[in-house]
Amino acid sequence: MGDSGTTELYLQEDTYSALAFKPVPGVHGPHSWGMALLGDPEIRLTTVPKAIEFHRGIEGSRKQLHLQSLRNYWVERVRDLPGMQILTPDDTARHGAVTSFRLPAMRDYTQAQKMATLLLKKHRVLTVARTGIAQGSAVRVAPTLYNTHQELDRLVAALRQESGAFV
Template sequence: MAPYELDHPNIKNLNHTGTHPVATDLAVNNAIDYFEKIGAKRKEERLRYLQFYWSDKVRNIPGIMVNTPAERERSCGIANVGIQGMDPGDMAKILMDKYKIYTVGINYAGVVGCRITPNIYTTPGELDVLVKALHEMAKRA
């Protein structure tokens, strides 16, 4: 948030952060070490596996629109899914309130749905909850 007094003659007017949390800075080296142990290729393979684990299960369900390409080489961990006739914001709210799944609704530039972003530690069982939720939501829409 910018300060009330625009007293800097440069971009500093747009960077009022208050007290910066040091934990994020201290964690950078550990995060890099962790990434190097896993390796980029293994991380990519895991994220792609997780995305297609759930998206393949809902891709051909009536009322569900997977807005991410089915070709493995055209996407990786993040995917977008919508329910026909349902506003993405409403969809995100239902996913959170009823199923405890946090996501972000997107309705911009021709993309209408929720961004689903598993991480490497997300389990297939957790994604099964998402699949079940999407099935139930599509039936009610």
């Protein structure tokens, strides 16, 4: 569920000169710069300082409760699917928002990748295939602070529609 177009980038002040920076039109200020790195002119970091400021203004325990409620929202709606295994414990002391699931046919990484690709391409839901997990591969769902119940409903509907092919 994460945003595939955003990433966090930390640069030390003395490394700026090693990168190809260019100004962002119409934006001014000490943190209002755009960046072309590795030839990609679409990378923009103009909102990172504002995002950091916003996150610092929200108490950590409030973030945790919200993320856990998002996790529980979708998990409660798919737990009854035939063969569905929720691989993250329900105990809130043992999870945040990230939760992996597995269906019976996902015993290898190829099948987990197939599900993650299907969720993204057909349903526009970003998940990640995981390997190295006991008893087979799985798919990881990672709601973020800004995800809505409507977006999670799309995940739930997608899992309900596609899970039969993985049983």
